[in-house]
Amino acid sequence: MTQAQLGEACGLSQSAVSRLEKRGSSQYAMDVLLRMSQHLDIPATLLGLAGPTVQARIGTESVERRQFLGAAAAVAVSPALAVVAGPVDEAEQQAASLRLVTTSYRRLDGSTPSRELADAVRSHLRLIQGLVGTAPTDVHRIRLATVASEAASLAAWLAWDMGDHGSARSFYGAAIKAARSGASPLLAAYQIGSLAQFEAHTGNGVQALSLAERARSHLAPGSPAVADAWLSAVEALGHAAAGDQRAADRALTRSRAAVRAEPGAEPPPWP
Incomplete structure (x- = not known):
């Protein structure tokens, strides 16, 4: 599908679709993202959109592109979700899903300024670290700790790239500690x-x-x-x-x- 074809189906110009694909800094209304998710048959939740009970009031709302960065990256690798959709235990499923998000951010790093990725990656890391702290079993904790290590390493790289050496050292330290906890x-x-x-x-x-x-x-x-x-x-x-x-x-x-x-x-x- 060309950019022009997608834009025509969703009420956007070809240039607007191009800006969206390039992860520009413009704002995109949630109703636009909803139309795109419906046309491309992408679950709305993968775009960070709420369920049907909330979608009725999103027509006049808009959010910054960064809030959808993680979700957009998840869409980019959504076929890989099938890999973890089989008969696996809850701990493995959760760890695999979180690792997919980290992988998505790593792919975005090649085309997105570090300053635009850093906040999202740090939030993702805090989520994982919180889950590690409340893991119900040792097996669950160990698997999540490994994922936390990978996310902390990415956060360290982004801080390094921004010249924030103190934060880089701190995040690398967290990555090392988590890797050890993850055996x-x-x-x-x-x-x-x-x-x-x-x-x-x-x-x-x-x-x-x-x-x-x-x-x-x-x-x-x-x-x-x-x-x-x-x-x-x-x-x-x-x-x-x-x-x-x-x-x-x-x-x-x-x-x-x-x-x-x-x-x-x-x-x-x-x-």
Whole structure:
């Protein structure tokens, strides 16, 4: 369906549809979003819209695009919902649904300014952290903690991108703590390595190398080769930040060797 065809069906110009697809900063009335959801057969709740009892009064209301950012991202990956719609337990279903939202935000990060995403991601993280605190069973808590780690890591990256280094460190710390609570050594290695990468880019080479060493301590025998390759690259950044060119070169050589050891390896087992 072209933008013009969708606009004609929903009473919008082609340029208005284009702006909506590009996640512009304009405001969009909820009745417009409702017409689009009905025409495309998208459940209204995925667009952040209320049920029929409330939809009757939304004609004159409008909300900022950011309020619908998470919901719009969910629509973009709605076919993936079928993956978690099977006969799984409640804990797995909830964790999978929350992870889908985090994944959606990660995809939006490539085309949306960090400042426009940050508030939504932080709200999403607070929701997950609240659910972790009220989880009815240990299994439920562990699964949610892993999801919380992934969301905290994304919040850290957005803060880093905005130059808010204090918040970035805080969120990376939360990501590491949650990964450990989620009993996921490989994810903990990734989060500690991400903090190491951050420290290297901010010029703290010694701290970056110390964190990279900590990250390696979480890699169990048989961990994916890509984990070793990535950590070697992070170590190269640390050595570069410390001004040690030869050590940086050696770390990059180790990284290449790890990649070549498994040319047909699966994609990285982390966000």
